[in-house]
Structure formats: structure tokens, C-alpha cells
Amino acid sequence: MKYLTLHTDSKMPALGLGTWQAAKGEVGQAVSKALSIGYRHIDCAHVYGNETEIGEALTSTRVPRQELWVTSKLWNNSQRPQDVRAALVNSLKRLCLDYLDLYLIHWPVQISHMVMSPQSATDLIPWTTEHALETWGALEECVKEGLVRHIGTSNFSTKKIQILLDNGTIRPAVSQVEMHPYLQQNRMRKFCADNGIIVTGFAPLGSKHRPAHQIKEGEPSLLDHPDIIAIAEKYETTLATILLGWAMTRNTSVIPKSTNPMRLQQNLAAADIVLDEKDMTVIKGLDAGYRFLDGSHWMMEGSSYTSKNLWDGE
Numbered sequence: 001m002k003y004l005t006l007h008t009d010s011k012m013p014a015l016g017l018g019t020w021q022a023a024k025g026e027v028g029q030a031v032s033k034a035l036s037i038g039y040r041h042i043d044c045a046h047v048y049g050n051e052t053e054i055g056e057a058l059t060s061t062r063v064p065r066q067e068l069w070v071t072s073k074l075w076n077n078s079q080r081p082q083d084v085r086a087a088l089v090n091s092l093k094r095l096c097l098d099y100l101d102l103y104l105i106h107w108p109v110q111i112s113h114m115v116m117s118p119q120s121a122t123d124l125i126p127w128t129t130e131h132a133l134e135t136w137g138a139l140e141e142c143v144k145e146g147l148v149r150h151i152g153t154s155n156f157s158t159k160k161i162q163i164l165l166d167n168g169t170i171r172p173a174v175s176q177v178e179m180h181p182y183l184q185q186n187r188m189r190k191f192c193a194d195n196g197i198i199v200t201g202f203a204p205l206g207s208k209h210r211p212a213h214q215i216k217e218g219e220p221s222l223l224d225h226p227d228i229i230a231i232a233e234k235y236e237t238t239l240a241t242i243l244l245g246w247a248m249t250r251n252t253s254v255i256p257k258s259t260n261p262m263r264l265q266q267n268l269a270a271a272d273i274v275l276d277e278k279d280m281t282v283i284k285g286l287d288a289g290y291r292f293l294d295g296s297h298w299m300m301e302g303s304s305y306t307s308k309n310l311w312d313g314e
């Protein structure tokens with residue numbers, strides 16, 4: 001397994017298991033299987049609704065806690081400073097853990113405390129720098145208390161991360177963003193390299209299992225691109241292995257979701273693949289700035305969120 005070194009000198013396994021849309025009744029088995037074959041990094045979130053079953057799998061594993069890397073995410077309805085600690089403690093309880101390795105602000109989007117999924121713009125609260133710094137301050141307190149070892153962001157632009165760097169006392173350790181050959185995040189990678197932040201890529205395989213309302217008509221597919229097929233043939237491996245190997249060859253972390261034992265194994269094999277310069281150049285040419293998860297579900301009529309202020313043009 002390849003490891004990436006964080007600004008604290010801790011090491012994070014570059015390949016992790018994604019758990020979004022991993023169904024109840026399946027996710028626990030998938031986590032157990034993943035741990036038994038060598039995964040050491042599990043990416044969770046309160047909003048995925050499956051942390052309790054993941055906690056059962058974490059409890060029954062023989063892998064020592066110090067060898068595991070567990071990430072969870074603060075949901076958008078708990079960003080008020082008075083709600084942050086309780087949200088983290090609840091994730092810890094569900095996951096049966098004493099501490100998290102990493103806790104991320106899930107989105108730079110705030111929703112009302114009692115609402116899980118906004119139905120209208122009245123459930124949304126405009127995002128402000130002031131509120132983001134209050135959330136960050138509460139997360140810093142959780143680090144000081146030992147509830148979490150690292151904190152970071154998810155779906156934040158470099159502009160928004162810079163605000164935390166300028167005003168916080170603890171540096172974000174990880175920026176989790178959508179990343180794959182159609183969205184190569186070069187600006188984010190450079191910014192994070194300059195600031196000692198690790199980039200983790202989600203939706204590395206194109207996130208085909210997203211809810212139907214999030215899938216756009218005619219969206220491109222990563223798993224049948226002729227260039228990726230040709231590279232996979234050259235390495236005598238699968239397309240998924242190439243996509244994940246590409247991410248790790250760029251020294252980023254990657255968290256593919258699978259609940260299928262065969263695909264869990266295929267994805268793990270990517271940790272041993274290093275693509276050569278020629279193949280990296282071919283894949284470089286596929287960047288299209290294309291987001292599968294474009295955040296448009298936050299942009300319902302009357303919402304203060306727009307593509308422009310969510311992504312800051314990045």
C-alpha cells in the first residue's frame with residue numbers, strides 16, 4: 001500500500017474505500033472484506049446513513065486501530081459551532097471509535113439544523129466567511145480534545161481553503177474533491193502541494209451509482225474511453241485499475257466505492273500500478289473540467305448558491 005505524508009507527519013493510505021451509496025446490509029460485509037484483503041482507509045460520512053454498520057465491521061476486524069485510517073464528514077446541517085462537537089461525537093459512536101483520523105466539512109453549503117436534505121431554498125442558509133471560520137474554530141477545539149487527529153475540507157475551492165489558512169490556527173490536512181481524468185484539478189493540486197495539504201479524489205470511476213436526479217443526460221463515461229482502454233490493455237489490467245493508478249501516480253489519494261468482492265480486489269491492485277510518463281501525458285489530454293457532481297442540487301429556485309459562488313470559477 002502506498003502512503004501519503006500529511007503536514008503532521010502522519011501517514012494516510014493513498015487508496016481508501018468509498019462508502020457513499022453502499023447499501024445497508026452490504027456495506028458492513030464490504031468493509032470487512034476490504035480490511036481482510038489489505039484496505040486500511042475507509043471514507044465515511046454521516047449523510048451516507050451507513051456509519052452504524054461500518055462501525056460493526058470496524059469492531060469485528062482484527063486490524064489494530066493504529067493501522068486504520070477512518071474519515072468522516074460534518075453534514076451541512078451541523079456547521080453552527082454549537083453543533084459541531086455533537087455531530088462528531090455521534091459519528092464516533094456510530095463508528096464505534098474513540099477518535100477519527102480525519103473529519104471534513106462536507107460542503108461549503110449550510111442548511112437548517114433540523115433539515116437533512118433541503119426541499120426548498122428556505123432550508124438553505126447562505127455561506128459566509130464568518131460562519132465558515134466559526135465552524136473551523138469548533139473543529140479545531142475537537143482536535144485539541146483528541147476527538148479527531150486531522151481536519152479538512154470537501155468540495156471547497158482553493159479560494160475558500162485560503163480563508164481557513166489565513167485565519168485558522170490548525171491547517172487543513174486534506175482537501176477532498178471530485179477528481180478523475182475529465183476533472184484533473186490541476187489548480188487544486190498545485191495549491192495543496194504549495195500548502196502541505198493532501199488531495200483526495202472522489203468519484204474516481206465516474207460515480208455511476210449516483211441518484212438518478214443527479215445524472216445528466218449524455219454525460220461522458222470514464223470506463224469506456226478508448227485511450228483508457230488502450231492503456232489498460234498495455235498493463236493487462238482493468239480500466240478502473242488504470243483510473244485509480246493514475247490518481248496515485250500523481251501522489252493524490254483516491255477512494256473508489258465498491259461493495260463487490262471482485263471489484264474491491266481489482267481496485268486494491270491499483271495501489272501497485274505506476275503509469276509511465278507517456279500514459280500520463282495521454283490522460284492529461286482528457287481534462288475537460290467536467291464535474292459529475294456539480295452541486296446543482298443546492299441551486300434550487302430562490303437559493304443563494306450558484307455554480308459561480310460554489311466553485312469560485314475553479
Ligand SMILES: NC(=O)c1ccc[n+]([C@@H]2O[C@H](COP(=O)([O-])OP(=O)(O)OC[C@H]3O[C@@H](n4cnc5c(N)ncnc54)[C@H](OP(=O)(O)O)[C@@H]3O)[C@@H](O)[C@H]2O)c1
Nearest residue numbers: 018019020154202203204205206207209240256257258259
Ligand atoms: N466529499 C464528497 O462530497 C463526496 C462525493 C461523492 C463521493 N464521495 C466519496 O468518494 C467515494 C467514491 O465516489 P463515488 O462513490 O461517488 O463513485 P465511484 O467510486 O467513482 O464509483 C462507484 C461505482 O463504480 C462501481 N465500481 C467500483 N469498482 C469498480 C470497478 N473496478 N469496475 C467497474 N465499476 C466499479 C461501483 O459499483 P459496485 O459497488 O457494484 O462495485 C459503483 O457503482 C464515495 O463512495 C464517497 O466515499 C465524497
